[in-house]
Amino acid sequence: MSKKLRAAVTGAGWPAWQHIKAYQWSSDVELVALCDSDAEKLKKTADQYCIPQRFTSFDEMLNSGKIDVVSICTPNFLHALMSINAMEKGIHVLCEKPMAITVSDGLKMLDVSRRTGMTLMVAHQQRFTAQAQYLKKLVSDGCLGEIYHIRATWVRRRGIPGLGGWFTQKEKSGGGALMDIGVHLIDLSMWLLDFPEPLQVVSSWGSRFGVHGKGASTGYPATNNEKNSLFDVDDYVFAQINLCGGASLQLECSWAGHIRGEEFNLEIWGDKGGARLFPLTIYTDHKGLPIDSAPVLPETNPFEAEINSFIDSVKKGTTLLCHPEQSIRTVELIEMIYKSGTPEKTEVLKAESAPI
Numbered sequence: 001m002s003k004k005l006r007a008a009v010t011g012a013g014w015p016a017w018q019h020i021k022a023y024q025w026s027s028d029v030e031l032v033a034l035c036d037s038d039a040e041k042l043k044k045t046a047d048q049y050c051i052p053q054r055f056t057s058f059d060e061m062l063n064s065g066k067i068d069v070v071s072i073c074t075p076n077f078l079h080a081l082m083s084i085n086a087m088e089k090g091i092h093v094l095c096e097k098p099m100a101i102t103v104s105d106g107l108k109m110l111d112v113s114r115r116t117g118m119t120l121m122v123a124h125q126q127r128f129t130a131q132a133q134y135l136k137k138l139v140s141d142g143c144l145g146e147i148y149h150i151r152a153t154w155v156r157r158r159g160i161p162g163l164g165g166w167f168t169q170k171e172k173s174g175g176g177a178l179m180d181i182g183v184h185l186i187d188l189s190m191w192l193l194d195f196p197e198p199l200q201v202v203s204s205w206g207s208r209f210g211v212h213g214k215g216a217s218t219g220y221p222a223t224n225n226e227k228n229s230l231f232d233v234d235d236y237v238f239a240q241i242n243l244c245g246g247a248s249l250q251l252e253c254s255w256a257g258h259i260r261g262e263e264f265n266l267e268i269w270g271d272k273g274g275a276r277l278f279p280l281t282i283y284t285d286h287k288g289l290p291i292d293s294a295p296v297l298p299e300t301n302p303f304e305a306e307i308n309s310f311i312d313s314v315k316k317g318t319t320l321l322c323h324p325e326q327s328i329r330t331v332e333l334i335e336m337i338y339k340s341g342t343p344e345k346t347e348v349l350k351a352e353s354a355p356i
């Protein structure tokens with residue numbers, strides 16, 4: 001395939017802007033269309049990025065016959081339906097995280113991708129930072145030895161993305177902090193570990209801020225504050241996940257908490273060495289003494305790297321860097337974490353995976 005792929009984006013929020021910029025940087029792509037059901041947001045973003053074709057209806061955009069690939073950047077509950085409709089029309093899909101709000105929706109998406117032969121990738125852009133790529137190579141090359149633990153943290157002091165908006169309504173989001181930012185922690189950690197099967201999950205989660213109308217991020221657009229103030233999701237989740245093969249994963253995730261401030265990091269424990277992701281630091285021993293080393297990495301834009309990888313896979317058939325099977329595993333683990341702990345009780349959940 002030598003001619004440029006015609007790309008479209010649907011949803012005109014922050015992640016969509018990153019997809020738009022990355023498509024516009026790519027020499028293999030022409031960004032031809034944008035869709036948003038909100039005509040004002042559509043016009044503002046399309047004008048800002050000079051996008052020629054504009055649609056308020058996703059189906060109309062799909063039926064226009066003008067696109068080869070589409071980025072789905074709409075609220076979580078629309079991911080499965082929109083991805084399936086696009087693939088059925090012969091359009092390759094890059095879908096924002098989380099893949100879907102249930103495992104069964106994720107499995108339907110995978111089925112359609114397999115049947116139609118259309119590429120389906122979930123936008124786990126955290127895998128594409130220079131730090132994560134370097135760390136993955138260190139782990140794969142055995143430089144840190146056997147990895148027996150990962151501690152993954154994404155906590156915010158006041159960071160609920162729009163009180164009462166779709167993010168805080170379970171029906172539309174599938175969950176709160178865990179679905180929104182915990183999904184990155186789970187995907188990154190499980191990818192570094194090569195997606196071992198979960199054995200046991202113990203979790204504790206709930207809401208201490210959102211249910212009382214507190215904890216909203218000041219940085220989030222007020223458009224997300226819908227009139228109804230429904231908040232029926234988690235704003236904190238703590239979990240311990242024991243994995244087949246002996247490794248464990250400790251997860252700390254919150255949209256709001258009485259803590260110093262936002263922290264996003266991953267610490268990896270291996271029997272030959274360890275590492276911290278931000279700033280990337282490798283912990284080893286040399287002649288009996290602990291050594292910290294800090295690789296100097298080139299500045300990269302993870303969204304550009306993600307979109308280049310997706311486009312290469314569509315155009316040249318290169319291996320997908322984020323397999324949809326893995327994205328389903330991540331949603332499955334999220335479901336297990338929610339099932340294992342409730343605000344009332346916590347129980348150890350023995351894993352039973354969906355056949356993929």
Ligand SMILES: NC(=O)c1ccc[n+]([C@@H]2O[C@H](COP(=O)([O-])OP(=O)(O)OC[C@H]3O[C@@H](n4cnc5c(N)ncnc54)[C@H](O)[C@@H]3O)[C@@H](O)[C@H]2O)c1
Pocket residue numbers: 010011012013014015016035036037038041056058073074075076078096097098123125180224
């Ligand atoms: N990868 C990341 O780092 C990252 C960051 C933020 C959000 N996200 C994900 O991106 C998605 C969107 O999040 P957001 O923060 O932009 O939300 P948002 O609410 O700011 O934007 C969503 C947009 O989708 C539009 N929309 C809603 N229904 C539509 C429909 N039927 N057809 C067309 N457009 C429709 C809305 O009008 C809105 O403009 C979510 O799945 C979220 O999890 C990813």
